[in-house]
Amino acid sequence: MEYVDAKSESNDNSCNSTPCPELVSNTNCTENSSVVRNDSTPKHQIHDVQKEDNNGASTTAQDQPRENIDFKVIYNKQRINVNFPLDGKVSELKNHLEKIISVPHAMQKVMIKGLAKDDQTLRSLGVTKGAKVMVVGSKLDDVLAISIPTKQDSSDEAASSANKEPLSQQKMHRKVLDKGMPEDVMPGLLGSKEPLPEFPLAGMLNKSGGKVRLTFKLEQDQLWIGTKERTDKIPMNSIKGVHSEPIHDHPEYHIMAIQLGTTEASRYWIYWVPAQYISAIKDAILGKWCYF
Numbered sequence: 001m002e003y004v005d006a007k008s009e010s011n012d013n014s015c016n017s018t019p020c021p022e023l024v025s026n027t028n029c030t031e032n033s034s035v036v037r038n039d040s041t042p043k044h045q046i047h048d049v050q051k052e053d054n055n056g057a058s059t060t061a062q063d064q065p066r067e068n069i070d071f072k073v074i075y076n077k078q079r080i081n082v083n084f085p086l087d088g089k090v091s092e093l094k095n096h097l098e099k100i101i102s103v104p105h106a107m108q109k110v111m112i113k114g115l116a117k118d119d120q121t122l123r124s125l126g127v128t129k130g131a132k133v134m135v136v137g138s139k140l141d142d143v144l145a146i147s148i149p150t151k152q153d154s155s156d157e158a159a160s161s162a163n164k165e166p167l168s169q170q171k172m173h174r175k176v177l178d179k180g181m182p183e184d185v186m187p188g189l190l191g192s193k194e195p196l197p198e199f200p201l202a203g204m205l206n207k208s209g210g211k212v213r214l215t216f217k218l219e220q221d222q223l224w225i226g227t228k229e230r231t232d233k234i235p236m237n238s239i240k241g242v243h244s245e246p247i248h249d250h251p252e253y254h255i256m257a258i259q260l261g262t263t264e265a266s267r268y269w270i271y272w273v274p275a276q277y278i279s280a281i282k283d284a285i286l287g288k289w290c291y292f
Helices: 003-017 021-039 043-062 092-100 140-144 152-160 172-176 275-286
Strands: 068-075 078-085 109-111 133-138 201-206 211-216 222-226 231-233 242-249 248-258 267-274
Touching: 068 092, 078 092, 092 109, 172 267, 211 275, 242 267, 242 275, 248 275, 267 275
Parallel strands: 068 133
Antiparallel strands: 068 078, 109 133, 201 211, 201 267, 211 222, 222 231, 242 248, 248 267
């Protein structure tokens, strides 16, 4: 029969007269693929090159060195050459300087056209090459210098502690107490607890027998220890503890030790502290209360 042949012939003629979609599509794909092969390297190689370039760019961005700057730090009449990143923060600079000038970073104040804040950068503060940056702050040893006990005092304290002798009966403390109550001592109240006054606590003595006053800067979280010679601003969070005992023959007053370090030699002793403020002092320093 001729039916099959006719159908086959019809299909052939149809494809010849009007190109089949499948053929057009295949033809285009063939042409496009040939263009790719003739115009560039294989796709998988292109992909690998692009990936390598991207990785290289990323690595370069991460490894890009920070721009450093040379300037001078003025501390305690010393001129110190410092090289530090221009985009480094003041807090980072304080940590760097702590290793050089031995002043705890929390006790440093960096002055660059005024007091610099910890989150500011040297660039934002306008520090340029050769600029002078002033730093103020007290070393822990300087704070304790006027209150460090002698070797004999330390021996006496150790012996008294072993015997659990009250502080006011210990030889090292009697040396101060026996001088008598200061003329300007604040009134002491036994059996009373009062909040810290708005004015500094004064009329007290330190280990060397010199006048001392305490100012509580709660908004700055600082304790200011003032003497005739100097005022040391101590961050509250750097104080390790506070210990006090009533004075035996004057229980309305206490002997108080502010622990500035980890050893017995780092205790700052204060005498004739009014008893009614002891609890408030401890709460303020140790952070038991919230102040607004």
